[in-house]
Amino acid sequence: MPSDHARPRKPSMQDVAQLADVSVQTVSRVLNDKPNVSEQTRERVQRAIQELDYHRNTAAVALVTQYSKVLGVVDCGMDRTGPYETIRAVHRAAHEAGYFVSFAHSPSLTAASVRSVLDSLLEQAVDGIVFVAPHYEALSVIHDLKVSVPTVVVAPSTRFPHHTVELDNQATARLAVDHLVSLSHRRLVHLAGPLDWVDANVRMEAWYHRVQRASLPVLPTFVGDWTARSGYERGRQIMREVAPTAIFAANDQMALGVLRALAVDGYRVPEDVSVIGFGDVDDAEFYSPPLTTIREDFDEVGRQSIAMLLDLVRGDERSSVLVEPELVVRRSTGPAPMPGA
Template structure:
């Protein structure tokens, strides 16, 4: 039995012969770095397509100094905001002709982040975007790759790096002032986990806003971003006298609060008003439709990509970029009675 010889991949010289040009001209077309006459470029591209020639990525990187690949290190793929931000980054990178290597982490510790950097360095990336919003990243001196463009998303880590984030403090202030403006004497808060930078900034802004308006500051109830933790908080709030307004640090916990209040026979917003944070697509379908703070995750992703690309191209991006939020008023908030 004779074996069928494997088909040889077409080379740059094969393309040059097919197009009637030099191998150097084919290389110029493949890398896109040097100017080639339009008719010559078209002839070379047609020859590549006929032969099924695929330019060697390593060779292109050697010539251009770029791999056209970026790395993304992300903690928690399960949250709505993280996935929307990642989608925007991937879309922008693809449009610009870059591929993306994602490394999700179970825990944002020094060893896990350092290990992720090492893996990305081995996979030849031009830059890295970090989306890790846990205090543990800031408690240790995570060694960043020397000379590697890096952009940090949603973090208070004090590195000399470009940082892009939603204006968390503005959003929490909008939610709290909205409820105070409806005549509520104070606003109770269901906060996210203590290790979250986002939760901390929203919690501090909520507290500061109450103090500035001369309102009492109730003890916040801590959740973990899930609807289940919101439900547990809602049960406590329903049983607490004097509660008329609640600001939940995300829409999922607000959903749990709504369910607990309904089960306890408390009418929303007649008895208790509820405001969330995120404006996830389902928020308008909650019962009642949820008043919430809209985060523009797509804008955060786009800003992160543009900042990283600027660094890759040798420009100096801005130090910090805050994307504004907006309050979306629906039926879950009403005047105090």
């Protein structure tokens, strides 16, 4: 006799079809977001799915279609705002495209660690994988991996040949420098992020190129670690050693620290020193003063990453994609102080 504690049978597609009074083929069309289903029928099927708490057997779907409708996302060992927002955006874009997401975090950047999380995703028969990889070490590991499914890397493509989605760092530097030059600034300093991060290096190189192209004096670059504390410490050092009229911080958190350092040392922003950040975090407009910054469109990064990956899954080649940044002008930048003022 069956046990009283036998596990209840999971609802099937046939159960959904019976409750919604439609065919199994109609349920399948609704699940796969196919056309030729009336809105009334679609709503009836969706109500039946919710009432039965029906979930597709992705393994069975994969056997029939050769696609699991599951994508993997690998976080290569970071805990900063930019990569976190990128992962969220990729996750949203995948769901909008009708895919489930299996997320894996690599606790270190060793080949063994990344290989382990990759294998865990491949065991789930994912259709493709997005790597969010801000470090040179992570890119090196990914480059050496043999991956049996299509992959997209969210990182600058300057060192390794991958299908990549990246922010246009040349445009970032152009927006920052040109904005400051338009305000008559000539002594500009860049506060870079840690140089084992690819974006930090590429952004710094782009900054130097744009400063030289504008025929401005090339002042030393200072390096922080993305935190507000490092922005504060480097900000005080910058004013002691270089005394620029404008500072471009490689992220908004460091810009926050710079603003605090300037206030502590008696500098007015923007009357004495202008400050630009990068990222346009949610609180940037509430800094004191509200922060001028370069906005990265994380949602567009997510959409482009998933669009490229799905093209690769279907066998269509895609070149790398650059996502354009946007200058957001607030009150932390203003005209350069007059000499001798």
